[in-house]
Amino acid sequence: MAVENVNFAAASRKALQDPQLRANFRRAMDGLVTKRAAQFADAKEWNGVRTLAASVRTRALAKLPELLEQLEANLTRNGIQVHWASTTDEANAIVLDIMRRNGATLAVKGKSMVSEEMHLNAFLEEHDIEVVEADLGEYIVQLDREMPSHIIMPAIHKNTKQIAQLFREKIKDAKYTEDVGELTDLARRVLRRKFATAGVGMSGVNVAVAETGTLCLVENEGNGRMCTTVPPVHIAFMGIEKVVEKLEDVAPILSILPRSATAQPITTYFNMISSPRKPGEKDGPREIHVVILDNGRSSIYEDEELRNTLRCIRCGACMNHCPVYTQVGGHAYQAPYPGPIGKILIPQIEGLERRGEMPHACTMCNACVEICPVKIPIVEIMGRLRTEAVKKGGHVKGAGARASAREDAAWKGWAAMYSSPLAYRMASALMAKLGNAAPASLPLLKEWTSARVKPRFAGRTLHEMARKKGIPDA
């Protein structure tokens, strides 16, 4: 893949100039933050379940190779076919092969972030296979040929009017309506026909249970159940990190995921799939395939600190609580995973040459760390990636790609001055007196003063005042 830098700054500028978009995100995120807090009003309960969920994920990662083998063995025993893919290209090829063997030209797909990573829809379309996104939000963004702007609420950037307009333009015989119930019915009608005729149904996997060989899916709409029950073939996508050891390990994740994601005690459906249709059963797919994708995860796994990234259960709460995401929305990140988790995951998958700026799109406010249901030290990892970006010889792909001699020299100068009491005392006294003369057009000051007045130097330092007032030095 050609390496091109992704320009987050330019994309976020565009987003900031769209008042409708900003209003949509501000309103939605404020609502989610408030509602989530109500779900976790009992601090003891929150701390307890959170610690438990984190320990389940940590234990799964500690045993990851064994659990993946056990999962494969149990899935196979249950009649589910397992496919491994190191890269997204391999994963796409596996899917195409399954589709062709089954003569399928239409697939319906429930939400799967891994399939977004794979750019599966575009790939299959190139091979004359139609893929219809069945989650309503995904369906909406697919109709508009966009990417999801949030991992849980893909169409959160659009308001009802925009969706009404879109449906009228893109759905045959659709009349314009801003009634959400009518719009939903419209999608229901279109998609029911697709469910009934698709040759393949696709889904993600929220949790895979090694002990029993079970694929678990959480959802509200029922499209996931449709995709995994009606078509004759089901293909499920999961990253290698999605496995847990025991069936009971599912319980804490199910307890904390929907509350963190959408502030519901539980989703409408929790769907546990352990086998294709058995003899005598009247529905369900005759074949189930699981595609287990690496795509850089085993490299993340190599580093003890970075490995924590893989604890993620994809609830999206970090996005909802991110003040930067709230301002610019998901599209600015130009990645399947936006927001805080995206800012640490995407640079590790795609490399720092292409994505080295992403960890800087963060004020390190720690709002995401505070609410992460599996205690991922997101901001620590953000800091680590900033370091890797400017320092050669690190672990992450493209380490050192963002090093700049000018920046290095500036920080070396800063360190020399601030680590020498004498140099600091002289320089700070000088800055305090003369700093205000610096023109606002200087680099950095120019950016600062785009929205603020210049910082005002006080004319004297605390060091000087303390000396004058006789504050003891030791």
Next chain:
Amino acid sequence: MSTAPATTGTGTGTIPRPDTVYYFGTCLVDLFYPDAGMAGIELLQAQGLRVVFPQGQSCCGQPAYNCGHRDESRKVARAQLDLFPEDWPIVVPSGSCAGMMKTHYPDLFKGDPDRAKAEKVAGRVWELTQFLVQVLDVKLEDKGEPVRVTWHASCHSQREMGVRDEPKALLRQLGNVELVELTRERECCGFGGTFAVRHPEISAAMVGDKMSDIEGTGASTVVSGDCGCLLNITGALEAAGKPVRGTHIAEFLKERTSGR
């Protein structure tokens, strides 16, 4: 807004009241808010404490740390470690710098010969308001005119130092001060160190929301405990021609209790 408990902070708990404390003024206070720094020292002295201000101090090292330049950060941090030889608490009038020292020094010096020293420093760091409330249990007497203020909670004081109600509890002790809370009190103001200059437009949008929130309270003063936030918020208020002023909590408390 979220009332979820602190989880990244190092929690609370208290220590016996000491006779002497170290004061780490921080680089932003030194250059931009020395009066606030001095006010913090005087508040502690007013409680009968001896305050020691090591003249060799400069900066906690956070700017370089957050930019990924850990070697440079460590160099500056190391220069602070020997300034606090006695076992006295180290009081910092800034949640962000206190958070750097308390939560990041151990990591910054991982595998370094000075790790033990760094941990000893980290373990003694207190944010000023936390220290005033939890260790000194101060009682304040308001001598100022009636005024309406609002409080901006800095991210690192909340989420690294675990400071929650302490600053507001202090403000509420002041009889003539009406505290009106922000709708999104706990949301970042958009400073984020170099974030403000790396992503000036997003930072401006964030501080824009913060300003609207502040204006909505009808307060004439916004009080905060972190100079980064204050530089950002007051700089934006002034640029936008808003009459609200910003003050560091140490300076505000000093002003109110001394009747100046």
Next chain:
Amino acid sequence: MPDARNSILSRLRASRDANGIAPQAAPPSDFTPLAEKKWDPAERLDRIRRLMEAVHTEFLETTEAEWPAAVRGFLEKEGLNSLLYAPATEAGARLAAEWGEGGPELVPYDRPVEEFKERLFDGVDAGVTTTLGAIADTGSLMLWPSADEPRLMSLVPPMHLALLKADALYDSFWQVLREKRWADGLPTNALLISGPSKTADIEQTLAYGVHGPKRLVVVVVR
């Protein structure tokens, strides 16, 4: 791709071992926070009802003796013309035996879906299934569809009626997993259902029945 499998697994194993993390060293989890989720047995149904009604679930109270008549009465009151049922289950057999003349048509799900798709998708107003019970913590029904009671009965018809025995109530999903030893043998498909199908994907406005049933009616059988 066997190459991918081996390269992924050997890479994971190598890095795990290099960091000295023995799989045995990963501590077991303390499930106390879930074990503490308990309610007085008398409160469980109220809680389930409150949580499920909050997401538009309807409740119908009846008795073991009268539930077939209660179901029929409900459908008639709602003006529905057909009910999908599972003839080979005990409940289905009883329903058919006691249905009587006239009233809504009973439609048996007795063929593979391939021979039944049109009727299933376009020709039934409601479906009735049994449940294994319900969970107080989250307000959830447990269903284990089977050869006799297929999966799509609770999904495709616009209304789902779920029979809930009033004495089959549990505190938490975790309790059920452990006490009922689900790990010893799961069915093809096990389900928790906590309301009718819903979405908030259009400007966070709730809408029901986006893909699955628009209405979920819990028939509480005492």
